[in-house]
Amino acid sequence: MAQPLKIALAGLGTVGVGVIRLVEANRALIERRAGRPIQITVVSARDRRKDRGIDLTPYAWEDDMVILGERADVDVVVEMVGGADGPALACSRTTIEAGKALVTANKAMIAHHGLELAAKAEDQRVALKFEAAVAGGIPVIKALREGAAANAIERVYGILNGTCNYILTVMEDTGRDFADVLAEAQALGYAEADPTFDIEGIDAAHKLSILAAIAFGTRVDFAGVVASGITRLRAADIAQAQALGYVIRLIGMAEAGADGLFQRVQPHLVPVDHPLAHVDGATNAVVAEGNFSGRLLFQGAGAGDGPTASAVVADLIDIARGELGPAFSMPVAELEALAPAATGHRQSRAYIRFMVADRPGVLAEITAALRDAGVSIESLIQKGRAADAGEVMVAMVSHEGPESAVTEALRLLDGAPCLTEPPLVLHILAD
Amino acid sequence: MAQPLKIALAGLGTVGVGVIRLVEANRALIERRAGRPIQITVVSARDRRKDRGIDLTPYAWEDDMVILGERADVDVVVEMVGGADGPALACSRTTIEAGKALVTANKAMIAHHGLELAAKAEDQRVALKFEAAVAGGIPVIKALREGAAANAIERVYGILNGTCNYILTVMEDTGRDFADVLAEAQALGYAEADPTFDIEGIDAAHKLSILAAIAFGTRVDFAGVVASGITRLRAADIAQAQALGYVIRLIGMAEAGADGLFQRVQPHLVPVDHPLAHVDGATNAVVAEGNFSGRLLFQGAGAGDGPTASAVVADLIDIARGELGPAFSMPVAELEALAPAATGHRQSRAYIRFMVADRPGVLAEITAALRDAGVSIESLIQKGRAADAGEVMVAMVSHEGPESAVTEALRLLDGAPCLTEPPLVLHILAD
Numbered sequence: 079m080a081q082p083l084k085i086a087l088a089g090l091g092t093v094g095v096g097v098i099r100l101v102e103a104n105r106a107l108i109e110r111r112a113g114r115p116i117q118i119t120v121v122s123a124r125d126r127r128k129d130r131g132i133d134l135t136p137y138a139w140e141d142d143m144v145i146l147g148e149r150a151d152v153d154v155v156v157e158m159v160g161g162a163d164g165p166a167l168a169c170s171r172t173t174i175e176a177g178k179a180l181v182t183a184n185k186a187m188i189a190h191h192g193l194e195l196a197a198k199a200e201d202q203r204v205a206l207k208f209e210a211a212v213a214g215g216i217p218v219i220k221a222l223r224e225g226a227a228a229n230a231i232e233r234v235y236g237i238l239n240g241t242c243n244y245i246l247t248v249m250e251d252t253g254r255d256f257a258d259v260l261a262e263a264q265a266l267g268y269a270e271a272d273p274t275f276d277i278e279g280i281d282a283a284h285k286l287s288i289l290a291a292i293a294f295g296t297r298v299d300f301a302g303v304v305a306s307g308i309t310r311l312r313a314a315d316i317a318q319a320q321a322l323g324y325v326i327r328l329i330g331m332a333e334a335g336a337d338g339l340f341q342r343v344q345p346h347l348v349p350v351d352h353p354l355a356h357v358d359g360a361t362n363a364v365v366a367e368g369n370f371s372g373r374l375l376f377q378g379a380g381a382g383d384g385p386t387a388s389a390v391v392a393d394l395i396d397i398a399r400g401e402l403g404p405a406f407s408m409p410v411a412e413l414e415a416l417a418p419a420a421t422g423h424r425q426s427r428a429y430i431r432f433m434v435a436d437r438p439g440v441l442a443e444i445t446a447a448l449r450d451a452g453v454s455i456e457s458l459i460q461k462g463r464a465a466d467a468g469e470v471m472v473a474m475v476s477h478e479g480p481e482s483a484v485t486e487a488l489r490l491l492d493g494a495p496c497l498t499e500p501p502l503v504l505h506i507l508a509d
Numbered sequence: 510m511a512q513p514l515k516i517a518l519a520g521l522g523t524v525g526v527g528v529i530r531l532v533e534a535n536r537a538l539i540e541r542r543a544g545r546p547i548q549i550t551v552v553s554a555r556d557r558r559k560d561r562g563i564d565l566t567p568y569a570w571e572d573d574m575v576i577l578g579e580r581a582d583v584d585v586v587v588e589m590v591g592g593a594d595g596p597a598l599a600c601s602r603t604t605i606e607a608g609k610a611l612v613t614a615n616k617a618m619i620a621h622h623g624l625e626l627a628a629k630a631e632d633q634r635v636a637l638k639f640e641a642a643v644a645g646g647i648p649v650i651k652a653l654r655e656g657a658a659a660n661a662i663e664r665v666y667g668i669l670n671g672t673c674n675y676i677l678t679v680m681e682d683t684g685r686d687f688a689d690v691l692a693e694a695q696a697l698g699y700a701e702a703d704p705t706f707d708i709e710g711i712d713a714a715h716k717l718s719i720l721a722a723i724a725f726g727t728r729v730d731f732a733g734v735v736a737s738g739i740t741r742l743r744a745a746d747i748a749q750a751q752a753l754g755y756v757i758r759l760i761g762m763a764e765a766g767a768d769g770l771f772q773r774v775q776p777h778l779v780p781v782d783h784p785l786a787h788v789d790g791a792t793n794a795v796v797a798e799g800n801f802s803g804r805l806l807f808q809g810a811g812a813g814d815g816p817t818a819s820a821v822v823a824d825l826i827d828i829a830r831g832e833l834g835p836a837f838s839m840p841v842a843e844l845e846a847l848a849p850a851a852t853g854h855r856q857s858r859a860y861i862r863f864m865v866a867d868r869p870g871v872l873a874e875i876t877a878a879l880r881d882a883g884v885s886i887e888s889l890i891q892k893g894r895a896a897d898a899g900e901v902m903v904a905m906v907s908h909e910g911p912e913s914a915v916t917e918a919l920r921l922l923d924g925a926p927c928l929t930e931p932p933l934v935l936h937i938l939a940d
Contacts, residue, residue, distance in 0.1 A: 100801050104661055110726060110839045111658045209656075215802035217656025224655075224832075225640075225648025227542045228822030230535055295541060353808065356787050363806075370531050371646035371819035375794075375808040377784065388802035391659030401655075403830050408541045 080114035083398040084151055088143040088169050089158035090123035093183055093210070095132050096383030097156060097390050108391065112398035116391070119151045147173030147180075154179040154205075154397055156390055162186035174198045174206065179402075181393045183210035183386055186275075189284035189300040192291070193413070196405040206405040207393035212285040213238060213362040215385025216378040217392060222292045222366055223407040229368025231293040235331035235507075238285040238343075240360035240380035241269045241276040242308050242328040246316070246345075247358045250325060255313045268360060279305035279328060279343040286330035290341055292407050293366060294334035295414060302418035303330075305343035310502055315431055318459060318473045319347050324429075325355045329507060338419035347429050347475075347506040353377075354507070422482030427456070427506040430484065431473040433498045440496045444472060447494075451487035454479060469498050475506070511545035514829040515582055519574040519600050520589035521554035524614055524641070526563050527814030528587060528821050539822065543829035547822070550582045578604030578611075585610040585636075585828055587821055593617035605629045605637065610833075612824045614641035614817055617706075620715040620731040623722070624844070627836040637836040638824035643716040644669060644793040646816025647809040648823060653723045653797055654838040660799025662724040666762035666938075669716040669774075671791035671811035672700045672707040673739050673759040677747070677776075678789045681756060686744045699791060710736035710759060710774040717761035721772055723838050724797060725765035726845060733849035734761075736774040741933055746862055749890060749904045750778050755860075756786045760938060769850035778860050778906075778937040784808075785938070853913030858887070858937040861915065862904040864929045871927040875903060878925075882918035884910060900929050906937070 085101075087094050101108065101118055109115045121134060122143035140146055143165060146155045155173040157180060159166040166187050173180045174195060182188065188195070188208050199206035209219045213236070222231070237243050241263065248259045260277065263269035275281045283303040291298040308328055319326050324347035333340040348355045353375050357363045362380025367373050379385040406413060430453075434440045441460065448455060454477040461471045476484065488501055516532075518525050532539065532549055540546045552565060553574035571577055574596060577586045586604040588611060590597040597618050604611045605626060613619065619626070619639050630637035640650045644667070653662070668674050672694065679690045691708065694700035706712045714734040722729040739759055750757050755778035764771040779786045784806050788794045793811025798804050810816040837844060861884075865871045872891065879886060889905040907915065919932055 096801070100659060103800070104659060107661055107726065108659060110843050113835075113839075215799070216805060217652050220656045221648050221652060221807075224827060225651045225823055226819065227826045228531060228535060228539060228819050230538055295538065351787075353784075353787060356782075356784060368646070368819060369534070370527070370815040370822075372810040372813075372816055374647060375806070376652075377806040377808070379803040382803075384801040385803055388657065388659050388799060391801075392656055395658045396655060399834050401832055401834075403832075408544075412541050 082115035082117040083112070083394065084117055084119045084153045085394060086140070086146040086149065086152040086155045087118060087121045087158065088146055088155055089160070090121060090130055091158065092383040093386045093390070094123070094158045095130050096387035098132055100387040100391050108395060112395040114398055116394050116398055120146065120149060122146055143169045144172050147176035147178040152178060154181055154394060157182040157184055160184055160186070162190040167191055170195055171198070174202055174204060177202050177204060179205040179397050181207045181390055183208070183390060185211040185281065185284040185288065189287045189298060192288065192298050192405070193410055197410040199405060200409055203402070205397045205402045207396065208288070208405070209393050210386045210389035212288050213364055214378065214380040214382060215388045216362060216364065216376050217389065218289070218364045218376045219292060221374070221376055222289065226366055226368050226371055226374060227407060229371050231366050231368050233331070233333045233367045234289050234293040234364065235329055236364035237327055237354060237357050237362050238282040238330045238380070239276055239328055240362055241273065242282070243357065244268050244360045246308060246326055246328065249313055249316050250320070253313050253317065256309060256311055277309050278307035282328060282330045282343045286332055286341055286343055289364065290332035290334070290339065291413065293332065294339070295408055295412070296334055296339055297413045297415045299339060299341065299418070302339060303341040303343060308345055311345060314461060314471050315473070315502070318461070319429065322457065322475060323350055324348055324506070325350060326504070327354055327357070329354070334416060335419065339416035340419040340421065345504050347504055349507065352507060352509070422480060422485065424481045425478050426481060426508065427478050428476045428484050429473065429504040429506060430476065431471060431502045433469055433471055434496050435498060436468050436470045441472060443494065443496055444491065447490040448487045451490060452479065452483045453487050513546035513548040514543070514825065515548055515550045515584045516825060517571070517577040517580065517583040517586045518549060518552045518589065519577055519586055520591070521552060521561055522589060523814040524589045524817045524821070525554070526561050527818035529563055531818040531822050539826060543826040545829055547825050547829055551577065551580060553577055574600045575603050578607035578609040583609060585612055585825060588613040588615055591615055591617070593621040598622055601626055602629070605633055605635060608633050608635055610636040610828050612638045612821055612828070614639070614821060616642040616712065616715040616719065620718045620729060623719065623729050623836070624841055628841040630836060631840055634833070636828045636833045638827065639836070640824050641817045641820035643719050644795055645809065645811040645813060646819045647793060647795065647807050648820065649720070649795045649807045650723060652805070652807055653720065657797055657799050657802055657805060658838065660802050662797050662799050664762070664764045664798045665720050665724040665795065666760055667795035668758055668785060668788050668793050669713040669761045669811070670707055670759055671793055672704065673713070674788065675699050675791045677739060677757055677759065680744055680747050681751070684744050684748065687740060687742055708740050709738035713759060713761045713774045717763055717772055717774055720795065721763035721765070721770065722844065724763065725770070726839055726843070727765055727770055728844045728846045730770060730772065730849065733770060734772040734774060739776055742776060745892060745902050746904070746933070749892065750860065753888065753906060754781055755779055755937070756781060757935070758785055758788070760785070765847060766850065770847035771850040771852065776935050778935055780938065783938060783940070853911060853916065855912045856909050857912060857939065858909050859907045859915050860904065860935040860937060861907065862902060862933045864900055864902055865927050866929060867899050867901045872903060874925065874927055875922065878921040879918045882921060883914045884918050
């Protein structure tokens with residue numbers, strides 16, 4: 079029998095415990111697929127005494143996770159601590175420097191420090207893998223890095239945050255408002271106590287920057303992602319979108335082209351006949367458009383201990399099999415450095431929503447600004463529902479045109495006394 | 510610069526030409542991802558003089574594809590000849606016996622001879638890869654073999670034949686009948702001149718037997734697939750299904766359990782809120798349910814030269830990177846031999862459609878047989894539309910019950926003079 083692959087777990091939250099449960103439950107199967115046993119030898123977490131509902135006595139305990147990679151009984155460290163810096167990064171660096179493989183579920187760390195870690199891993203000729211960092215149990219990193227490797231990927235986009243998708247789905251199904259649904263999601267454990275990273279689109283931006291690098295062969299550029307979240311959406315926006323034949327989904331979208339790397343996280347109007355319109359609840363889905371493969375869609379659970387553990391252990395099986403390819407599908411030195419793309423010339427249709435004072439002449443003022451900026455209106459709805467007294471909602475969908483025209487219209491209206499809050503612009507997902 | 514991976518192409522149909530185009534178009538990108546150039550050195554096909562719309566002068570020509578693997582300028586043979594036996598199999602055997610890697614798009618050959626070829630490849634320590642054999646450009650073989658490798662897969666199912674899905678979608682959209690739509694699909698090149706393998710479910714059965722082996726770690730058992738096609742479906746069945754909240758899709762489904770390996774290809778009624786209900790046209794989609802990952806869905810173009818070439822070249826990139834893992838995710842000796850599962854005890858809901866003589870008492874005769882067999886009816890519709898004079902259609906959906914009860918009801922009605930053709934039974938896809 080081949081030597082077991084010896085694993086250290088750094089972090090014993092729900093994902094860490096999920097990995098232990100998976101390795102226990104599927105032990106024989108994993109050994110058949112990996113060609114050798116995968117054996118957890120040592121674990122490390124902040125609090126040794128905490129009851130995690132799982133027997134830790136089979137494993138050695140290490141107080142200092144930063145030195146896990148230096149232990150002789152460790153071939154791979156699985157980092158599940160979280161956070162872009164701090165102990166997670168320290169542990170990851172020392173692991174690779176010690177010549178050991180690193181598997182991580184940490185999207186923030188990979189988005190910020192992935193290139194540094196990947197370069198270190200190449201120097202040390204060890205694997206760095208992070209399937210669990212993007213889209214939970216969906217093997218989308220592998221699908222882009224290997225499955226679609228023959229293609230120039232033209233566009234990659236998807237639903238990358240389960241919390242937002244859950245909230246949007248509930249808002250859609252019940253007509254309730256954002257704050258109300260968020261509070262319920264927190265009570266149910268679907269949203270964190272501090273939900274900022276999720277609802278502001280930062281978590282999706284972390285994932286998008288990783289996907290873009292692998293899809294396009296470009297350097298990770300988290301700072302280049304323009305991200306907005308779902309906090310400004312009203313029940314009335316969702317109702318409006320539905321009336322027009324759309325659902326609203328938080329979409330991360332990336333394109334690489336001659337003018338640079340485009341990366342945006344924003345709620346989009348998704349036509350109801352698009353596959354992403356049927357992605358409900360905490361599900362994630364990623365679409366990659368290759369120049370030979372055409373449109374590929376990958377869908378599944380975007381979070382949770384089981385799906386995340388599934389992705390972590392798939393990486394471990396790859397390592398056990400000797401699969402040590404570059405983390406971002408090609409050596410770091412070959413990744414292109416693309417500047418963020420200007421967006422003004424992008425052609426798109428937009429949903430533009432104004433909250434305005436309910437008095438004569440307001441609509442004329444808005445439509446004049448749109449006309450002056452060259453924005454052509456396809457449909458317009460004025461609604462009073464769900465707004466405060468004296469305030470109405472005016473929503474419209476533009477014909478296809480440059481994004482700069484919409485920006486110019488908003489500039490013309492900036493500070494107009496008739497607006498009771500800044501306008502909301504959402505793009506419409508094009509086929 | 511690393512040595513190029515030298516490729517021989519056996520077969521220059523649309524897929525072979527697609528591979529040449531892809532390798533030309535994406536040459537630089539492929540080299541960055543593969544770590545070395547992928548270079549087509551020699552090609553072989555039946556007719557050297559045929560105009561394929563592509564310049565073949567850069568490549569050596571070999572008349573006898575069976576000896577391609579023996580040439581010194583070949584590291585990998587890509588078999589795109591087709592057919593379970595004959596030249597494809599001869600070429601594949603000699604390639605592997607010569608110690609060269611084999612990549613194939615040939616689902617029939619892998620379904621019938623995959624285990625033999627995989628065992629030979631293990632003996633020779635060369636790669637055998639067949640991503641293009643299942644679901645065109647969707648990297649579903651890799652997703653199951655590696656991406657979901659940590660999971661016990663409980664069920665794998667999907668839409669595996671683009672021709673059938675195209676025909677069903679057109680029938681659905683237009684209300685036209687099968688024969689009419691098939692003829693049009695043939696004229697448009699979406700269906701072959703001899704469409705038997707597609708419309709009778711054999712092509713889907715080939716693919717299902719391969720997916721099942723990889724998903725469950727079982728020996729390929731094509732003979733154990735119970736397959737029926739779409740030829741008996743009428744426009745009225747599709748209309749009926751729609752009225753009840755379903756679409757009809759040809760689904761290949763496999764499960765492995767204590768009672769053996771269940772493999773069935775059959776048109777199913779798919780609830781409109783299931784992701785597969787939105788898979789239209791020539792698209793393929795595969796669902797795998799893992800015990801930790803939950804439900805994973807992979808969707809994309811199921812055929813065509815571009816998508817198929819994308820899958821072939823992904824395999825070549827894997828080989829160039831040194832990825833030589835077992836063809837069926839574990840060594841052939843470790844694959845379990847499971848007998849075909851008995852189906853009588855399976856619990857399901859069924860759509861049962863009778864074409865009957867339009868005379869009094871027929872409905873009582875049918876419902877009595879169903880009652881006597883213990884089949885409980887959830888809804889029943891009697892329709893005259895789209896049937897010949899004197900003939901009516903009676904369609905019903907049963908409550909959940911054992912499949913054996915439906916079989917027994919059909920036995921009781923076998924040869925009944927009121928039936929103008931044998932009843933049609935379709936299962937309803939359960940969540």
